[in-house]
Amino acid sequence: MATSQWWASESFWRKTAIWVTGGSFVALMFLTMDTIPQISTGSKRVPAYSVINYRISYKFDETRHVQVPVIGAKEPLFGKELNEEEAEALVKLGKLTTQSKNCMNCHTLLGNGAYYAPDLTKSWLDQYWGTKEVREVQMLEFIKDPSDKVHNSMGRRMPKLEITDEEARGVVAFLKWMSSIDTNGFPYNFKSIEQEN
Amino acid sequence: MATLGMLDSANLNGGQKLAVKYFTVAIMLFGAQVLFGLLSGLQYLYPDFLYGVLDFSVNRMVHINALVVWLLYGFLGSVYWLLEEESQHEVVGLKLGNLIYWVLTAAVTVVVLVYLFVQIGPGKESSIWLINEGREYIEAPRWADIGIVVSVLVVFYNVAATFSKGRYTGIAGVLVLDMLALFGIYLAGMFYTTNISIDQYWWWWVIHLWVEATWEVMVACIMAYGLMKVLGVSRKIVETWLYIEVALMFGSGILGLGHHYFWIGTPEYWFSIGGFFSALEPIPLVAMVVHAVFDAGARHAKNSNHPAMAWLIAHAFGNFFGAGVWGFMHTLPQINLYTHGTQWSASHGHLAFFGAYATIIIAMFYLGIQRWRGGTWMSGDLPSNGWKWKWALGLLNLGMVGMTVAMLVSGYVQSQIERAIEGSSWMGYFAAQIHPWFVQGMWWREVFGVMFLVGFILLVWDLLTIGKGESRAMVSAEAG
Ligand code: HEM
Numbered sequence A: 001m002a003t004s005q006w007w008a009s010e011s012f013w014r015k016t017a018i019w020v021t022g023g024s025f026v027a028l029m030f031l032t033m034d035t036i037p038q039i040s041t042g043s044k045r046v047p048a049y050s051v052i053n054y055r056i057s058y059k060f061d062e063t064r065h066v067q068v069p070v071i072g073a074k075e076p077l078f079g080k081e082l083n084e085e086e087a088e089a090l091v092k093l094g095k096l097t098t099q100s101k102n103c104m105n106c107h108t109l110l111g112n113g114a115y116y117a118p119d120l121t122k123s124w125l126d127q128y129w130g131t132k133e134v135r136e137v138q139m140l141e142f143i144k145d146p147s148d149k150v151h152n153s154m155g156r157r158m159p160k161l162e163i164t165d166e167e168a169r170g171v172v173a174f175l176k177w178m179s180s181i182d183t184n185g186f187p188y189n190f191k192s193i194e195q196e197n
Numbered sequence B: 001m002a003t004l005g006m007l008d009s010a011n012l013n014g015g016q017k018l019a020v021k022y023f024t025v026a027i028m029l030f031g032a033q034v035l036f037g038l039l040s041g042l043q044y045l046y047p048d049f050l051y052g053v054l055d056f057s058v059n060r061m062v063h064i065n066a067l068v069v070w071l072l073y074g075f076l077g078s079v080y081w082l083l084e085e086e087s088q089h090e091v092v093g094l095k096l097g098n099l100i101y102w103v104l105t106a107a108v109t110v111v112v113l114v115y116l117f118v119q120i121g122p123g124k125e126s127s128i129w130l131i132n133e134g135r136e137y138i139e140a141p142r143w144a145d146i147g148i149v150v151s152v153l154v155v156f157y158n159v160a161a162t163f164s165k166g167r168y169t170g171i172a173g174v175l176v177l178d179m180l181a182l183f184g185i186y187l188a189g190m191f192y193t194t195n196i197s198i199d200q201y202w203w204w205w206v207i208h209l210w211v212e213a214t215w216e217v218m219v220a221c222i223m224a225y226g227l228m229k230v231l232g233v234s235r236k237i238v239e240t241w242l243y244i245e246v247a248l249m250f251g252s253g254i255l256g257l258g259h260h261y262f263w264i265g266t267p268e269y270w271f272s273i274g275g276f277f278s279a280l281e282p283i284p285l286v287a288m289v290v291h292a293v294f295d296a297g298a299r300h301a302k303n304s305n306h307p308a309m310a311w312l313i314a315h316a317f318g319n320f321f322g323a324g325v326w327g328f329m330h331t332l333p334q335i336n337l338y339t340h341g342t343q344w345s346a347s348h349g350h351l352a353f354f355g356a357y358a359t360i361i362i363a364m365f366y367l368g369i370q371r372w373r374g375g376t377w378m379s380g381d382l383p384s385n386g387w388k389w390k391w392a393l394g395l396l397n398l399g400m401v402g403m404t405v406a407m408l409v410s411g412y413v414q415s416q417i418e419r420a421i422e423g424s425s426w427m428g429y430f431a432a433q434i435h436p437w438f439v440q441g442m443w444w445r446e447v448f449g450v451m452f453l454v455g456f457i458l459l460v461w462d463l464l465t466i467g468k469g470e471s472r473a474m475v476s477a478e479a480g
């Protein structure tokens, strides 16, 4: 009779379910405890907010065989060097603005979100902004009022989201900081804006 | 059974009376979801449509939030539905349960109205508390989060206490623990952080550990109950299968979480962990197809509720294809590098949510309406050959498969042109978006979306009319 086989018994599978679930969860807890410090602000993979004082580029790494962010010479955002606290406050304003304006329901950030508009992971480094010299102003103007700036022949446009000048600066700071995160080579084959002097 | 063929709440037990309230709101939100999906889809084709009034971001947010909430309502309804039969005991706090239902529904209404009429706020934490959190799927503002947590705790108390007082079956054991995990995980999404890597790390706990772990186990419980009810499969068989499902689902799904940790800043070891465990996730889904089809075949598909049985089978296959096959297609990091965050993801998201969750809740709607009408006949020989439920079933499934394939075509174009060739730049994005193949995919998505809408309308019409004036009583399939 099949029910007398151990592999068909209810209690065997109940115990298996409990052990497998518990084991997986414990493994996830350990992995989480290992991962969180590695992605905390100021770690190697996720730099401190004051990284916005420096040039950030995205270069091919010979050993890892993917592009990785490289932190270069001093190049303060909007020409003004910020200490750690000021930098954090500015990036925080930017992050809060991206959430309260709902950016993620059109764009992807780190590849997550909606697909109606371009990915923002490396937006700071995008050739679309023209040159390194005009980039900051271009970004500010665009974020504050994108509605008259048509981006493609289908006429898809980003709406005007009542973003103040201060908030727009925060958003640019947030985007610059985000571009410094080590995302294991995502996006692949990205072509950056020219930044060498 | 004096009221055969008429809607009469005297036909329902206490928990079931509450369940049909949840089901009613669920269907209305399902309708809103379809409507706002069509609006968002239309904006891909006519970007000026409602521009500056109801922007894509707003429509899409309502679309996916309505989805999450109607499925949760469907789950809560299903749990209340089976609670008294399963425990053989009255719901201990039915009054409180009713109160919470109204509180929750009022909160959902306010949240949606704020989404639609306030839409956005200044870049302050107060916006996150009052307007929207700006994090996909869990946009609900913080005040609502807290309300939701309190409400579901009450539901949890009701369920756990009722089972404790009555009969504590195998299904009950799994259900209670699963609800605890399902609600607990929501807490991982309830805080603000500026660090977007940490933000997304926990955000995926909610999204992934819901749809690929706790929700899967929730529907496995509903499936176990459904197969006993509709086909009369024995409790011993469905409960043994339930444990197998739990072991396989949690064993692969919990660490499968790693397939979202490839590119968000997290270390490289997640490539192996996420790739390996998520690749195993289809196994329990295949197992469920075998289970359901075998049980149906063994009884020559003789069952007491044809529409419900058809939707249960649609669930088994939909879960397997949408989550199992479509998910597997892009789950290895070598492929996900190019498909991450493209129409591929949307294609999979649609087929998976519909196939795994919408289907089984529709099955519960049919079980609900059958009993609500006094346990009427719903097997073969329905008036007009039951054309409404059959066409609704066909149109909804065909519409969804059509949309999924259309988005997959667009997704191929996008991952080739934008991701592989152009390197995901701003211009690369639009190079793909204007490609004729991409645009065609977006058109077909909308066409099949309209087909889906027709199916939905038929479904509602059928639920309102099936069994009306029926004089034959159902023949119970239950094993006894
Ligand atoms: C019923 C179960 C499932 C549902 C409802 C579901 C739903 C979704 C949704 C909606 C997304 C998009 C998330 C976003 O907006 O960014 C997603 C992403 C993903 N899913 Fe699933 N899924 C399920 C099961 C699975 C399974 C079993 C696998 C693998 C075998 C899988 C693999 C993936 C992967 C790899 C992604 C990431 C896509 C990307 O990188 O953009 N899913 N899923």
Ligand code: HEM
Residues within 6 Å of the ligand: A113, A114, A115, A116, B033, B034, B035, B037, B038, B039, B040, B041, B042, B060, B063, B064, B067, B345, B346, B347, B349, B350, B353, B354, B358, B445, B446, B448, B449, B450, B452, B453
């Ligand atoms: C008339 C039918 C529908 C239409 C026209 C439609 C359209 C859309 C559109 C345009 C989006 C936004 C995708 C983007 O960001 O580019 C979306 C997202 C989504 N829809 Fe639908 N939808 C429909 C029905 C459904 C149904 C029935 C479900 C599930 C049961 C569903 C689940 C989702 C999910 C999970 C997302 C987020 C996907 C992701 O981020 O990857 N939709 N839908």
Ligand SMILES: [Fe+2]
Residues within 6 Å of the ligand: B208, B212, B256, B257, B259, B260
């Ligand atoms: Fe996942």
